[in-house]
Amino acid sequence: GAVVSQHPSRVICKSGTSVKIECRSLDFQATTMFWYRQFPKKSLMLMATSNEGSKATYEQGVEKDKFLINHASLTLSTLTVTSAHPEDSSFYICSARALMEQFFGPGTRLTVL
């Protein structure tokens, strides 16, 4: 299957700093990418849907000014957690869609101290 990469795989930062997570579709072009957040032993919670060249669509309750999403090209989307706080610590997963299939990145573990 197609490959989606995420970078970094884990990041530890101080409270108040911003963190950028990259999501790339390595061998296909994805018109739509999705960002999820997952708490331990819980399901994936969709944060936002992004389309190349347009603004992301955020799910209800997700602060768009805190979680900035940029979908600059058909193979790259970024999630920036601005002014991160300990409650933002979580596992973030991106996903890219190609036709019927949706492929997931390996996730990024964010720890905010």
Added chain:
Amino acid sequence: AQTVTQSQPEMSVQEAETVTLSCTYDTSESDYYLFWYKQPPSRQMILVIRQEAYKQQNATENRFSVNFQKAAKSFSLKISDSQLGDAAMYFCAYRSLRGGATNKLIFGTGTLLAVQP
């Protein structure tokens, strides 16, 4: 709005045995996709199997098969000859065909499967 329900938070199976994971969903649509995803301890989401609602035949992928009952809105996953590597969290998911490429996956709460040697 569509919903997906997985009523078994945890399941256990002996190696080489068969286990069935349950999933029900609610929708008013007639055309949609259903999926089972596996999330092992590495947390990488892996597609196990996909079913198109318009197909009456149940999807099969090697040791994995589904029992798709459209009228009952049920979509169970059967794992035959269970292996230690099957131990993972399994998520059932629904996706509408409306809205094109942006329509989102709706996940169930997951079933944690343990495989006993």
